[in-house]
Amino acid sequence: MTSRHWVLVNRPRGALKRTDLERTSRPLLLPGDDEVLVRVLYLAMDPAIRGFMNATGNYAAPVAIGDPVRGMVLGQVVRSRSTTLSEGQVVWGFGSWSDYVSGPATQFHPVSLDADFDLPAYAHVLGTIGLTAYYGLIDIAALAPGDTVLVSAAAGAVGSLVGQIAKIKGASRVVGIAGGAAKCALAVERYGYDSCIDYKAVEDLSGAIGHALPNGIDVHFESVGGAILEAAIDHLSKNARVAICGLISRYNAAHAEGGPSNLWNLVVKTAQIRGFLVSDILGRSDRTVAMLEVIACWIKQGKLNYDVDVREGFDTIPDVYNCLFKGTHTGRLIVKIADPESPGGG
């Protein structure tokens, strides 16, 4: 038995190119003690993966040349030498762009399937994306009822959830930033934003933010960076909190860009900027299980919309990956590799 892999053969400069990767087949590694073999069903296209391809890595070590590209997978245990995960169990965890991944059972988190949800939901709102939105907004940014909220990439996977959760939790006004009229309409009509600024259409982004939030920003949820972060810092209110889950504007940058020139405003407004990684709470299943239950409840109540953009086929992965940075997808972008063997979903 063999597994297909997309392996890194060149470190990309700028956007990932097809020639930076190579499709190979390698014999399957069978699981050792306390390990499992997982068949990959869905691969999540995350911006942070681009960072793993650089020589310096980012929060994870760089992918070595010749190794499969790493990323979050939703899969099914097909061979288990662990007492905690049985064969047939659907799991998610850190894997690679491969048909099969194997590793310690502790690397994979079991999914409690619910007949109300398709499998892709677990690669989005009921997985790391939902947790990122909830953890960032509630634990890191300490959203309080009455707060005003600004969210970058408001129509993106995380942003689409952040806006809705902010409203559910009593934010007084939630404003998004997105690129293009269609995304802005989606943010307002489907994701509950009070208004959404089209950063591609406005000449003065900072002015537009000031107009949309004249009393300032209590919470800013940032995943873009660059000019958007700087404009947001201009309008922080007293004791504002900025939560950064990523800075997509720089992932493809061949050279470092200057950062925000207005950090002085953090002093003036006694504000804070915090970076966070959802991986920090994945080991705390008491907390994450509760968060995901709350999120599932909101969805069933019709309070929380989410969108998954499922593409098909192992061969499409490199091209699909670049859609992330072009913004030509809607919601969470995932690639379907295979169907599950017996339990529901799909």
Next chain:
Amino acid sequence: MTSRHWVLVNRPRGALKRTDLERTSRPLLLPGDDEVLVRVLYLAMDPAIRGFMNATGNYAAPVAIGDPVRGMVLGQVVRSRSTTLSEGQVVWGFGSWSDYVSGPATQFHPVSLDADFDLPAYAHVLGTIGLTAYYGLIDIAALAPGDTVLVSAAAGAVGSLVGQIAKIKGASRVVGIAGGAAKCALAVERYGYDSCIDYKAVEDLSGAIGHALPNGIDVHFESVGGAILEAAIDHLSKNARVAICGLISRYNAAHAEGGPSNLWNLVVKTAQIRGFLVSDILGRSDRTVAMLEVIACWIKQGKLNYDVDVREGFDTIPDVYNCLFKGTHTGRLIVKIADPESPGGG
């Protein structure tokens, strides 16, 4: 009766020039109900004052053209129409570059004189500077025993105290950054730093920080900004805290500089940057009185050194002020305007 004032006649571009100010005399305004008239004894030369001179101000409103420059004063109540402050009481508070200031009694904080200290100590370690160091390090940066600490402007008024308080509170390693061999020697020999990096002498500041703190920075106390802040961000450890009390590198800048290009590291290290203003806790006398008592105790135990650089004379103020940015002073820079009338000190 009249009072002399240094009033702002031009908004400075870059460093304050003598021609941006004018010395005038104006009749004294006698205090109204619940107000006091305070004779200024000492004027504190604070970097932030430069920001008040700009059209945009900073955390305080700009000084209007024709108004006296504002700043922290240590003085003595000479006329009181308040029940809380009696005549003769030594106070500190927000005033102006004037012989006399008047205002609501609530604007001034009574000083509990202690025979062990000269009056200038209350314009430094037993006043806002001591509070800035303590509040920033303990409340904002949440210093914990065993933390590694980096402090910019380590031989400056605030930095000289931060390093020593960090050691007292159990920091495992405290590294300073200062400009010039003399200041670095002072930081190590007098202010308890384990080592001090001369940013003017090193070619690669980030490399020098990495060498001095190979396991990373748990707490960074920042008052400079620019290249120093960026280099510090390079070396943050997991869950690091950066406390910013000021960004002196930009106060005189005629144009905005780019900010740190490496904020991505806040995500990688799940670190945070917090700006703070000591003025936020001045109203909480329960907390500030306790902080100042602890600081006084440490000084009496010989654990905490401080230096005050006292210059004399009202006419010298504009020239003395620019010493702040040239770094030609040692410790806290203050100007003596007058002697107190009866209580001790001076």
